[in-house]
Amino acid sequence: MSAPSLTKTPAGTSRRTAPPRPAGRPSRSERFSRGLRRNLTAHGFLIGAVLCFAVFSWYPMIREFFLAFQKTEAGGTHWVGLDNLRTVVNDPAFWQAWRNTLLFTLLALLIGFAVPFLVAIVINEFRHGQGYLRLLVYLPVMLPPVASVLLFKYLYDPGYGLLNEILRFLHLPEQQWLQDPDLAMPSVVIAATWMNMGGATLIYLAALQGIPGELYEAAELDGAGLLRKIWHVTIPQTRLILSLMLLMQIIATMQVFIEPFLLTGGAGPEGSTTTVVYLIYQYAFNFNNYGAAAALGLLLLVLLAGFSAAYARLSRARDE
Amino acid sequence: MSTRTLVSPAQLARPRGKAVYRTVFGLVVTGFTLVFLGPLYWMISSGFKDSQEVVRTPPTWVPQSFAPDNYSRAWEVMDLSTLLFNTLYYAFGALAFQLVLDVAAAYALSKLRPVLGKAILGMMLATLMIPATVLVVPQYLTVLDVPVVQRNLLDTPWAIWLPSVTNAFTVFLLKRFFDSIPQEILDAAAMDGASPVRILWSIVLPVSRPILGVVSIFAVVGIWKDFLWPMLTLPDPSKQTLNVGIYSLSNGVPVNVLIAALTIASLPTLLLFLVFQRNIMSGLTAGGLKG
Numbered sequence: 001m002s003a004p005s006l007t008k009t010p011a012g013t014s015r016r017t018a019p020p021r022p023a024g025r026p027s028r029s030e031r032f033s034r035g036l037r038r039n040l041t042a043h044g045f046l047i048g049a050v051l052c053f054a055v056f057s058w059y060p061m062i063r064e065f066f067l068a069f070q071k072t073e074a075g076g077t078h079w080v081g082l083d084n085l086r087t088v089v090n091d092p093a094f095w096q097a098w099r100n101t102l103l104f105t106l107l108a109l110l111i112g113f114a115v116p117f118l119v120a121i122v123i124n125e126f127r128h129g130q131g132y133l134r135l136l137v138y139l140p141v142m143l144p145p146v147a148s149v150l151l152f153k154y155l156y157d158p159g160y161g162l163l164n165e166i167l168r169f170l171h172l173p174e175q176q177w178l179q180d181p182d183l184a185m186p187s188v189v190i191a192a193t194w195m196n197m198g199g200a201t202l203i204y205l206a207a208l209q210g211i212p213g214e215l216y217e218a219a220e221l222d223g224a225g226l227l228r229k230i231w232h233v234t235i236p237q238t239r240l241i242l243s244l245m246l247l248m249q250i251i252a253t254m255q256v257f258i259e260p261f262l263l264t265g266g267a268g269p270e271g272s273t274t275t276v277v278y279l280i281y282q283y284a285f286n287f288n289n290y291g292a293a294a295a296l297g298l299l300l301l302v303l304l305a306g307f308s309a310a311y312a313r314l315s316r317a318r319d320e
Numbered sequence: 321m322s323t324r325t326l327v328s329p330a331q332l333a334r335p336r337g338k339a340v341y342r343t344v345f346g347l348v349v350t351g352f353t354l355v356f357l358g359p360l361y362w363m364i365s366s367g368f369k370d371s372q373e374v375v376r377t378p379p380t381w382v383p384q385s386f387a388p389d390n391y392s393r394a395w396e397v398m399d400l401s402t403l404l405f406n407t408l409y410y411a412f413g414a415l416a417f418q419l420v421l422d423v424a425a426a427y428a429l430s431k432l433r434p435v436l437g438k439a440i441l442g443m444m445l446a447t448l449m450i451p452a453t454v455l456v457v458p459q460y461l462t463v464l465d466v467p468v469v470q471r472n473l474l475d476t477p478w479a480i481w482l483p484s485v486t487n488a489f490t491v492f493l494l495k496r497f498f499d500s501i502p503q504e505i506l507d508a509a510a511m512d513g514a515s516p517v518r519i520l521w522s523i524v525l526p527v528s529r530p531i532l533g534v535v536s537i538f539a540v541v542g543i544w545k546d547f548l549w550p551m552l553t554l555p556d557p558s559k560q561t562l563n564v565g566i567y568s569l570s571n572g573v574p575v576n577v578l579i580a581a582l583t584i585a586s587l588p589t590l591l592l593f594l595v596f597q598r599n600i601m602s603g604l605t606a607g608g609l610k611g
Contacts, residue, residue: 041516042434049425050440052485055466057447060458064450067458125327126345133349135597136356142593142600145545146563147582150570151363154579159377162362168378194355202601213324220328229326255453258547262567277453284457285552297454308449 064301067294084295088283091292096271097279100185101254104275107189108253113246116197120204121234134205138198145195149262152191153178156263178264181272185260188273192259200245207241208234240318247311251304257281276300360586367391367580374576387576394581397573402558403565404588410550410561411543413477414484418539419532421485426494427520431506441495444488453548459483460552479553484543490535497531498524534603537596544589 026034071080088094116137123133140148155162156177164174177187215233224232235242260266260273266282267274276296284293331337366374370385394400429437463473463483473479501524509519525532543561550561557565562585570578593600 038432039434042428042432042437045424045428045432045516046434046437046440048421049444049485049491052421052482053444053447053488056459056462056483057455057486057488058443059467060455060462061447061450063458063461064454067461121326122344122348125325125341126348129345129349133352134601135594136352138597138601139356139360139590139593142541142589143586144563144566144589145547146567147363147586150566150578151359151582154366154575155359155362160375160379162359162379165379165381194359208325211325216324216326216328226326234326251451255451257453280453280457281548284460290457290461293457297451297457301451301454304451305449308451312445312449 064294064297067290068298069291069295071291080291084291085299087289087292088296088299091279093271093274093279094296097274097276100271100273101256101275101277103185104189104256104260105250105253107186108192108256109246109249111189112193112197112200112253113249115193116200117204117242119197120201120208121230123201124205124208134202137201140195141198143195145258146262148195149191149259152194153263156187156191179269181268181270184264184268184272188256188259188263188268191263192253192256195259200249203241203245204238207238211237240314244311244314244318247307247314251307251311254300254304363579363586364583367394367576367583369576371574371576374574374579390576390580391584394573394577394584397577398566398569398581399558400562400565400581400584403560403562404585406559406565407544407561407563410477410480411540413481414543415536415539417481417485418487418490419536422487422490422535423494423525423532424520426491426498427516427524429491430495430498431501431503431519431524432516441491444491447486447488456548456552459549463553473553475554475556475559480543480550483549484539487539487542490538493531493535494528497528501527533599537600537603541600 068084069079069081070077071083119137123130126133154160158164158174158176158179161177163177167174175183178184211234215237216229219229219233255277256275257277260268260275261278261281264273266278277300280293280296280300283289283296327337327341332341365383367390368386368388369380369383369390370387373380373383373385428434429441463479465472473482505523506519509523514522545563546561547563547567551564551567554560554564557568560568566578566581566585569581573581
């Protein structure tokens, strides 16, 4: 084996152990030019993606920070310090939007986090029909979201909707669903859960199938019942994936937009479904106030940064 | 299933265990069918109701009228063929861009390892930390006036295709897979005189088929399901996607025509899903979580 010197550069592909160099060892300038060529090739492969990232990700990221502290008027763009932030915080919709967003996140976690896990635990016990049940939970994930949301709008209709018909059938009081300020947000959560729970369920199922069966046997020998087995085996064994999903759902649900936007037109009755991202959307695209939109976006970013960082650390731990 | 799960087989074998199992199984299967297929049944059947029946209180469980021309009207009035074509055009264009540019980038980062490669990967992954909805506003302003080239990409497919390349998760998945290909094979090919392009094409890509499948599904489904971004960047009705087009016309058409349109819009993905369900669902869990 002769020296594959083209993998040896000052930049260092440290993975390989250097083979003993034979007599015809390449000169320094030769090595340099090979390294240069390899680097040029590599950057040639990278350039397309890097340009896209530069224009459509990195530049907007920087711009977000600038926008938040600037104002663009007819006369041009100038710095306004914390003015945008002040505008945003003094908006009467500000606190309501945060309250609604937190309510949505809380409800979505109660329903959207717990339900898929329980569902996965139950499905995992079945000896047949698993394929069918997986197919069913994942079906809504594949639908175009506008179709699902508008379908739910039809189902929620107080008069001709299916849901009230079911309530009438069960002799329960009818509801106003999306028109009721107290019920509008829970209705949005139910629709969102129906649309999105398939992904989480399948991920939990995969995690459950990785639990070694001996652990359950050992727990049984110790006299553990069903609930204690779940508590002492299932949950600890899937803890990492559960925490990852929890963080991911917090990050995703805090950014809820499309469901309230389509179901209630965004604000909903008495502003009961105004969310933070809807407010950002309004600032930017209804009022052309990009500064305020960026300032509110920055607040959301800061709030979610902690969750994102925790997520990145955990998933690195999982890879190792 | 050969592996052992929560409930012990001995417990299940007992008569009481069997009865409980059957009851729970029956309940879950019925419940799931109602919850997940019920709304779809309601959608398809309501699409056949005439304009009075579809808004009747109380609603009818089984259509009493039969108006299949709702579907043809929906197809024409909402110009679904254009919307469908647009969506496919954007989705597969984005797929092509991602496959070419992101695969090349991941290959370079994984196997060619240039100077600053780690920093570039780090900067790509950093974009995952920024909430996507926060970036929408500056991204939109960028599309209005792309720096350096001074172009407005509004109402052009580029507004969908180019930003779709900036999917750090895709780059990460690809790189992680490429990392697992033994360097020795690639070195051997290089010694035989194969160029990096040749190595990528003849060695790396063929063994990477599973991950390419996963990434492709993510790319197409991502564009197919996206709403806010195409709504902002493609305001021209003749250029819109299925999602946005149906939304913007949803208030102008009768309810039964709208519902028929929803059914038509759902069919392609439903069919695709039923055909490729195994790949899609295993891709989801294999690709795992973000990050």
